[in-house]
Amino acid sequence: MKQLKVDAIRNGTVIDHITAGKVLKVADILNLQGMDLVMIGMNLASKKLGKKDILKIENRELSGEEVNSIALIAPNASLIIIKDYNVVKKVHLKIPEYIENLIVCPNPKCITSLEEIKSKFQITSGKPVKVRCVYCEKKYSIDEVRIRI
């Protein structure tokens, strides 16, 4: 299959090498507004991954929390910052060891569900991503939890 070309953007952020099928979840996390110019590529050929998704967002830089959330659902992704059509920065996302406040613990008896306490999860496995609630110690795969921004 030939590599599809997705239009270049002038200024903004490209998230490349998103695990195929996960781009809409990434877009969800970024809560993209109608005003953002967004280009989505799905199931593109990738030497590294076989298939990949890609997301380009014009005039937008991501916060550290957003980057951490994306790393959880697309651990192979790389982040490319574009200025005036040039790549000014490229980073491979890294899954942090702990993640605070972004994951909602699904356990209704967990203290973070009952009280106003920031959640804290330990990442116990990278591929696929698995997490453990530091408070109630329950383990979940990343697809079982809700990620908030």
Ligand SMILES: [Zn+2]
């Ligand atoms: Zn918990």
